[in-house]
């Protein structure tokens with residue numbers, strides 16, 4: 415795990431947007447796993463700005479979002495496709511047909527959505543870079559505490575903590591759905607690269623447990639400890655409960671000095687080595 419602690423949320427967004435841009439430049443047909451929530455909004459804004467400034471095209475990109483609520487009325491403002499359109503898709507040159515969310519069509523059996531989503535991810539060649547936030551209870555996607563570490567995309571009942579946390583975003587007359595369809599933990603950790611972002615003191619405990627605590631289904635983000643290519647980008651408040659903060663800063667200094675000596679472009683970054691992108695089929 416690489417844990418990078420930056421001064422503030424703005425710096426987190428800028429660094430994260432740079433990593434997504436490097437991924438897209440390195441592989442213009444990359445498959446990106448995307449997240450909703452407050453944390454990635456500033457990163458999406460920067461990606462839109464970079465697209466508008468020229469030089470960043472999403473024309474060949476395919477996306478799979480982590481999750482979607484189940485049972486929302488059609489056109490609900492809470493829907494995550496709407497969120498993604500508002501913050502990213504409508505402002506870049508991505509083909510809407512290549513943007514996927516685990517949505518359940520009206521009248522369809524929601525139990526069929528997960529296996530079909532897994533098939534779609536597989537057919538697209540797997541996820542090259544998965545962007546994640548983290549819930550205050552340690553969830554990733556909507557994999558609540560107790561989710562199997564081997565889980566795949568499926569229906570998940572939301573924890574009360576998640577319902578309460580997300581209720582802050584509700585408009586008048588809206589109620590928070592209690593069910594969602596989410597990529598599983600094994601779906602997420604099958605991604606070739608993972609970028610987890612967290613900002614704000616309210617995430618500090620969840621971050622410390624995820625990266626310095628035991629590997630446990632009771633704190634789903636701790637499953638990332640098993641993944642070989644995870645980058646965690648935090649602002650100082652979100653990092654404030656990590657015991658090894660000084661070490662992470664020291665490691666970053668060493669990485670910078672290696673990059674200064676041997677080349678610091680994305681092409682020279684082992685994270686983007688072509689072997690990481692090899693497809694199974």
Ligand code: PGA
Nearest residue numbers: 451452453454547548549
């Ligand atoms: P947030 O949500 O970005 O809105 O804090 C993160 C999450 O619940 O995964």
